[in-house]
Amino acid sequence: MKDGLWSTSIAKVLDWARSNSLWYVSTGAGCCADEALQTFGCRYDLERFGSILKTDPAQADLLIVSGLVTQKSKEALKALYDRMIAPKYVMALGSCANCGGAFARSGAYCVVAGVDQVVPVDVYVPGCPPRPEAIMNGIIKLQEKIQGNAIERQRPRFEA
């Protein structure tokens, strides 16, 4: 029993460390990238959560895909993801990254309908583009997921 207690508390500490030090690389296209850059900057300061912008994917833990992924940039995104070292996480930002957004639905041939068709996604942030607060909400959600206590929250239903 004591071993179990020890190992769970050590695992908790390690999870805490991983969730509080999410160094990120970011791929940006369009308006989501603008909002993402705002979030990295002074006013919304992602470094509060221990996240630093890294330009070397080998040193990063979190891949923030902001904006559209095209068939042509799919390969580059995959390569970027493969260059990262596990444990690694992916955040999809905005409608285009979530499921292709306005482009995929209108039948554009060159658009990948969602980042999750290329790399596994851990957290989806809705918005077109999402506010910086929404992006930080996504980071917090991811931290909860890493710490293993994410609560599946459903928006309240209107009773009939």
Added chain:
Amino acid sequence: MKTSVLSTTRVYFSSISAGVRSLVQACSSILPYLWSATELRKEVTEQYPDPVSSRTPDELPSRTRGLLENDIQRCTGCKECEEVCPVKCIKVENEPGEDPGKTWVAVFDIDHASCIFCGLCVEVCAPQSLIHTREYEGAALALPQLVTSFGRGRVTDEQREKWDIMRRSQEAENL
């Protein structure tokens, strides 16, 4: 340009002093951010989950287009929003309801994953039941969680039978 030992020496020392001056200038120019009585000292960061230093949804501009919300009591199920949506992220299904004249909006699903927050559906909504809230916190760990359902749910056969009985008794009373 004339070059002599003297002028070269002068250029050498003046460039050194320019370098030193620019270094001192650079170092002193960032000092007010550390110690000063002015606005520069203050941090500009909005610390998001903290409602004091960051803006809450209520403080956002009134026309902010946040996540969609539908008041299903007022919704008539006219499907105008479904028609006008450019990404087809709204799904409406109607059934005959309790009152034969009124529709029962069984399914009203908004897929926030693909919604582009354009506001067209809100504009065409005749009963004004569909609105943009100022809410933005919607991050989810899986795509199906981003679908928000407002529908009343499918009517079960038992419910329909009960309604039929009620309607018949009402008609009998009226007669």
Added chain:
Amino acid sequence: MALANSTWEQHWRALLGISAETAQGVVAAGAILVILFGVIIPAVGVVSYLFRKLGADLQARVGPNQAGAAGFLQGLADLLKLLQKQKMKSEVTSAESQREGSFWYFGHTLVLYSSLAVLPLGSVFLFVNTDMSAFLPFIAALAAVLATLFSGVARGGVASFLGVFRVSAQAVAGAVPALFALLCAGLGAGGFRWEAMAKAQGFYPWSWRVFVNPFELLAFLVFFASGMVLLSIPPFSSAHPSSDLRGGVLSGVFGRRFAWLSFSRTYALFLWSLISVVMFLGAWNLPGFLDGAPERERWVFVLELIVVLSKTVSLMLLAGWIERASPRLRTDHVTDLVWWVFMPAALVALIGTALWERLWGGP
């Protein structure tokens, strides 16, 4: 060896409570562990936290504040995270060259930490107290540069290989004026023994070498700046970027190697600041009224440590301030600066110090 006849052993036996029968090596190992875990790691940790907060404050933002109170545990979180990183299978380099890279990388850190034995942290902390003590950290820094160079070669790839050229050019450029400035300090103090350097100065600023002799002020500036060039400390770090797209010897380093790298880079700055303080800024000297205190009292050593560490940390923060205020210089600009400005300045300082000592110097 100087180990045998020095007093450090008795002090440390008293401090650690080790009896006289225990071997000398045990005492030395215990002392080094105490210095590493009690002095170096806390000091470097606190300074890197202060650097992050300083950088954030200068940009009018908050900086890390989620991990622990005011983000104080951020460094710990980063360290634990980096230790959890898995290994990478690389297509570029073979297993053999990766092993070689690890070897040189290990050498890099090991050489740097070998300077622990010669760190002048106070009168008791001196292990290797020879007539050439002041040269030892200098040689350790050069060897660390050499190991960095070989680790870059072993990692393979164009970026690392080009980075090797930059690192070596910059290290050679930085080493020469630093050496001349070191000679100045030796001339002024009358020897290269740490004790001699400390005894040539006093507690109060007007008895520090930099203010006694104007040429030594010049020598101090040259020594500190060219040391930063030698060890590639920002803003002279463009030869050595670890996180830039431009690549370099250590780009693509990740996981525990990156943790060691970050730690040893801050340690390099700590080392250079410490020896600058001891040589030019009054060392560990206490005010004169404490001279009468019994020499082996424990609190005297602690006071010495506090004095020398606070000066060191102030000097590191000054370097951090300059780093955050000025853009990073290009490698060729750095080498130009060193050869055209630092080198003549070091020569002037050397000749000036010699003349000064001859004319107005001591007995």
